[in-house]
Amino acid sequence: MDPIKRSLINLHITVMLLGGTALFSKLIPLSALDITFGRAVPACILLFIFVKLSGHSLKLNSSKDYLIGIGLGILMAVHWVTYFASMQYSSVAVGMIAMFTFPVITVLLEPFFENTKLCLQDIVSALVVLLGIWLIVPSSSINNDVTLGVLVGVFSALLYALRNLLHRKYFSHYPGAKGMAYQCLVICPCLIFFVSEDMTGISLETAGLLLLLGTVFTALPHAMIASALQHLRAKTFSLVACMQPFYGFVLAILVLNESPTWQTLIGGLLVISAAVYETVNAHKETGNKE
Numbered sequence: 001m002d003p004i005k006r007s008l009i010n011l012h013i014t015v016m017l018l019g020g021t022a023l024f025s026k027l028i029p030l031s032a033l034d035i036t037f038g039r040a041v042p043a044c045i046l047l048f049i050f051v052k053l054s055g056h057s058l059k060l061n062s063s064k065d066y067l068i069g070i071g072l073g074i075l076m077a078v079h080w081v082t083y084f085a086s087m088q089y090s091s092v093a094v095g096m097i098a099m100f101t102f103p104v105i106t107v108l109l110e111p112f113f114e115n116t117k118l119c120l121q122d123i124v125s126a127l128v129v130l131l132g133i134w135l136i137v138p139s140s141s142i143n144n145d146v147t148l149g150v151l152v153g154v155f156s157a158l159l160y161a162l163r164n165l166l167h168r169k170y171f172s173h174y175p176g177a178k179g180m181a182y183q184c185l186v187i188c189p190c191l192i193f194f195v196s197e198d199m200t201g202i203s204l205e206t207a208g209l210l211l212l213l214g215t216v217f218t219a220l221p222h223a224m225i226a227s228a229l230q231h232l233r234a235k236t237f238s239l240v241a242c243m244q245p246f247y248g249f250v251l252a253i254l255v256l257n258e259s260p261t262w263q264t265l266i267g268g269l270l271v272i273s274a275a276v277y278e279t280v281n282a283h284k285e286t287g288n289k290e
Contacts, residue, residue: 011240014221019247022096024213025087026256028206030198032084035210036077037195040187042214043222047181050223056178068170072179073186075163080187082156090149092252093260094136096245097268098153099160103242103275104129106161113165121281125274132270135263180222242276 021039028035052058060066087095104125110116133150142148171179202210245268252258260268 008240010224012243014224015240015244016247016251017217017221017224018241019096019244020251021213021217022087022092022248023251023255024209024217025084025095026092026252028209028213030202030206031196032081032088033191033194034196034199035084035213036080036187037191038199038210039080039214039218040077040184040191042211043218044181044184044188046215046219047177047184047222050219051175051178051181054175054177056175058178060174060182065171065174068166069179069182070186072163072167072171073183074190075159075166076183077187077190079156079159079163081191082152082159086149086153086156088149089152090146091258091260091264092256093245093249093258093264093268094146094149095153096248097136097264097271098133098150099157100242100245100271100275101129101133101154102157102161102164103278105158106164107278109161109165113169122278125278128270128274132267132274135267135270176225177223239276239279242272242279245272 024035024039025032028038030038048058060069083095083099086098089095104122107122108118108126111118133154136146137150138144138146140147142151167179249260249268253260
């Protein structure tokens, strides 16, 4: 098979696996914090093994990089916890839509990190996202679980956008799998003191699901990303990554029997459309600079 076609297939599998992480918020009978801890431990071990087998050094270049890694890990820890919590409050579909506000949030935050300016199209994208979020919010009261799920999901998206911007500015000189390995390493001690007693008496089925989440649905796709990018442009990766909510929707329908409302579907379409637009626009601007 042609290397580009094989990489594209691998990329879609990668994005599908990342979208599948959302299912575990419902499949695993633990709190969002416990799930995050149980996810980070096996992911950390497997990612460090992958980095070592890839021939890269396990060490970072400077003490400054270790401090940056700790900061990124803390952001990732809270992002993962709020990511799962959003879906536990609401649904996989609603949580993933809220989460995928991050591309537009990233564009709005970029002027604070890089030499960029907001343009009219960015404001329009933000308004489209707000309309999409408004459609999926059933009530203005945070006593409503779906509303609370949306708010937590948007907060998770904000953290993810911050993490991505800081990673790109200060940590992008490391391979993606290595950066993720260190962030998982930070997540473990950050959360271990907050893990509930439920973790000590989990069933074999729950332990198996946590292992599956940490290895096949976390470590594996992050390792596959590096392989896919060898033959694909970053723009292709970014656009395919925008299909993550779609894969999450489909898997939630097939595995969890979720039935998204028409408001959720339309709101999701608006949010994802804005994400795709900003992705295309960002790569156009990069191409013009080059």
